[in-house]
Amino acid sequence: MRKVKVRKKILIANEEYAAKNRAFLKERKIPCLNVISSPGSGKTTLLAKTIETLRGKLSIGVIEGDIQTDIDAQRIRKAGAPAHQINTDGACHLSAAQISDAFHKLPIDRLDLLFVENVGNLVCPSTFDLGETDKIAVLSVPEGDDKPAKYPMIFARAAAVLINKIDILAATDFNIKKVKADISKLNKNTKIFLVSAKTGEGMKQWCDWLENMADSKRKKALKKTRPRQ
């Protein structure tokens, strides 16, 4: 028997594409947020509401990831933003190569902010780097307040957590204090927003945060190159 040390990275292809995407976005100063949650937590509804709230303030584009159909991209277009749908055909997460392709399906140079709605899954998408600026986690009230403890990887890595569907809080035993404590234990710097994409409650704080972020990255650069419409 003979042992050979290899120490070779596997899945290097995704990392290479992610690094390329990151450089592409940085060059254009476009913040890109990778939105991750379980199916049905309200990602698409939240994005549609965000687009409506920020109309005239930020030019937003969305890359949609789903196993099948382009229903979500249609919903985003209806809300007034350009969207490109990726179908993963069974895969549980988006890959960085798919995002590289999708950039060119959007009017990328006109965007102030790019969202990626990942495939509904709290586990796998959190481990595949897409080259995004930040990860955003969405947790909806009916899913239960134990999810940050049970699925720590996404909550530990998210720059912000949106707790959605707070309009139905009263009908559940969801404990906001506990969730906040659990998330802070994983990452003290995570911003936590309590929102309802349905009633619009809390959307202002979230949209202000987005505007601030896009401001610092993009608007200064834009002023130099073209006047805002």
Next chain:
Amino acid sequence: MHEATIAQSVLEAISAEAKKQKARPIAAKISYGVFNAINTETLKFAFEAISKDTVCENLKLNIEQKPIKAKCKKCRATFEFDLHESKCPKCRHDDFELLPDAPLLLEEITFEDK
């Protein structure tokens, strides 16, 4: 859920090395960080299935899961992150930065003697 894709990449990496070494691999060790969301049993099962009729058939796949590390923002100590005790073991401070998870790595291969 993406173990099949990973098994395929592992198979390709081992097969490439086997070709270089001109020998039959009988065992291999891979490692990855605990936040990689890979189920060890599922990965082994997937590898066994796809390695049939290849140079890697019957290869024993050993898997090591590496803990995730964190760096204390106060005393700068690096420590193994524990979900249940998320404080710096040195200074008890609770503000820290999670370091990147260990990548998926093909560590070593054991070859049959020629």
